[in-house]
Amino acid sequence: MQFYLNGFRTGDPDVLEACPPTGSASDVDVLIVGCGPAGLTLAAQLVAFPEIRIRIIEQKPGPLVLGQADGIACRTMEMFNAFGFADRVAREAYWVNETTFWKPGEDRQIVRHGRIPDTEEGLSEFPHVILNQARVHDFYLERMRNAPGRLAPDYNTRIVGLTVPEDPAAPITVRLQPINATGEDRVDTVRARYVVGCDGARSVVRHAIGRELSGDSANQAWGVMDILAYTDVPDIRLKSAIHSADQGNILIIPREGGYLVRLYVELDKFAADERVASKNITIEQLVAAAQRILHPYKLDVKRVAWWSVYEIGQRLSDKFDDVPMGLEAHRQPRVFIAGDACHTHSPKAGQGMNVSMQDTFNLGWKLALVLRGLAPAQLLHSYSVERQAIAQELIDFDREFAKMFSAKPKTVKDDDGVDPVEFQQYFLKRGRFTAARRRDIRTRR
Numbered sequence: 001m002q003f004y005l006n007g008f009r010t011g012d013p014d015v016l017e018a019c020p021p022t023g024s025a026s027d028v029d030v031l032i033v034g035c036g037p038a039g040l041t042l043a044a045q046l047v048a049f050p051e052i053r054i055r056i057i058e059q060k061p062g063p064l065v066l067g068q069a070d071g072i073a074c075r076t077m078e079m080f081n082a083f084g085f086a087d088r089v090a091r092e093a094y095w096v097n098e099t100t101f102w103k104p105g106e107d108r109q110i111v112r113h114g115r116i117p118d119t120e121e122g123l124s125e126f127p128h129v130i131l132n133q134a135r136v137h138d139f140y141l142e143r144m145r146n147a148p149g150r151l152a153p154d155y156n157t158r159i160v161g162l163t164v165p166e167d168p169a170a171p172i173t174v175r176l177q178p179i180n181a182t183g184e185d186r187v188d189t190v191r192a193r194y195v196v197g198c199d200g201a202r203s204v205v206r207h208a209i210g211r212e213l214s215g216d217s218a219n220q221a222w223g224v225m226d227i228l229a230y231t232d233v234p235d236i237r238l239k240s241a242i243h244s245a246d247q248g249n250i251l252i253i254p255r256e257g258g259y260l261v262r263l264y265v266e267l268d269k270f271a272a273d274e275r276v277a278s279k280n281i282t283i284e285q286l287v288a289a290a291q292r293i294l295h296p297y298k299l300d301v302k303r304v305a306w307w308s309v310y311e312i313g314q315r316l317s318d319k320f321d322d323v324p325m326g327l328e329a330h331r332q333p334r335v336f337i338a339g340d341a342c343h344t345h346s347p348k349a350g351q352g353m354n355v356s357m358q359d360t361f362n363l364g365w366k367l368a369l370v371l372r373g374l375a376p377a378q379l380l381h382s383y384s385v386e387r388q389a390i391a392q393e394l395i396d397f398d399r400e401f402a403k404m405f406s407a408k409p410k411t412v413k414d415d416d417g418v419d420p421v422e423f424q425q426y427f428l429k430r431g432r433f434t435a436a437r438r439r440d441i442r443t444r445r
Helices: 037-046 074-083 086-092 133-147 205-210 282-295 352-372 375-408 422-429
Strands: 003-005 007-009 027-033 052-056 098-104 108-116 157-163 172-177 188-197 212-232 239-243 249-254 262-271 299-316 333-335
Touching: 027 037, 027 172, 027 352, 037 052, 037 074, 037 133, 037 352, 052 157, 074 086, 074 133, 074 205, 074 212, 074 352, 086 133, 098 422, 108 422, 157 205, 188 205, 188 352, 205 333, 212 375, 239 422, 249 282, 249 375, 282 299, 299 375, 333 375, 375 422
Parallel strands: 027 052, 027 188, 098 239, 188 333
Antiparallel strands: 003 007, 098 108, 157 172, 172 188, 212 262, 212 299, 239 249, 249 262
């Protein structure tokens, strides 16, 4: 039994008293497009305010079950604490306490040359942890179900049109349609005060407001796989960066549960006009590449829980809202983009999910204040200013980190490449960034 501000009641304190829905699903204050980490963070934040009408849509058939991101930075754990589930994440997750570094020895076989604390002492009360992104989604979805509005995503739903009227008092018009519908069949028109596109790198919302992702690709393929394996690699249960003499490089990320491990495996470079999809890389090729890099240690893969292949690229949108550059004094933003919809990069630095969630954590409290009449709409301009600067910093870091990790190691016989000790020092130097504890607020000058 629990005591509350508004009285006394029995039951689970995390399940709040339900409030009857107000209005229809076709008229909302905030329409969130996408049920990834960014979209769910925003929904879980806004759902705390029953007076704010929210709808969240997702084109996939249901919740994420497996795979994708897994690194959770200290700053993100602090954010989870605000949501009330940091203790559950910490209980399930693998704690990253230290990182080891490997390089070619005198006989060109890999040897450990360094071991450092993964996170600077005293940086946060929370650890850096590893947990399947799907479990993070589960915690958010539970919070949404337990909120007064009992919010649940509309799956199998895509956006087919978005119109922002010239009149700032008129609602944004968004056309939605079930995935299996064609033409004009079953199109639903939603009117929203604000729209937030958390719909990934091919964002329909970003395209609708005329924004683009600009950047470049390193023309370098990497594979990632979550595996159960028999192995004699000494550091298989430690986060480890391994540079081999001539077989490529690998990053080991132990996973939750005590047995599963994620391997990021360097694959071949390809021509400027090629794409990863055209290489038709198989899981057998990925396992074989990992075995070559880890030689003379053995890696006998018994099961592959999930795997993917990607190319390294860093891309960024110039703004994260719909107001043209230079018109900020005359217009207020009404459409926003977040997460992969406005910045993309390689996953090895472990920042994609973290920065995406922090995007909408930044936006969420501002929308809540504006919608509840506690702050002027001009506050919303600060979202793009602050988060675009953070995304640029992330991309600059990722470009250098990916370049150093993909380079061949410098040896006594081969002076061309990256000194493994220099790579370790770079990792240590940028530790505050990877913990997501760099300065989060940027202001105009």
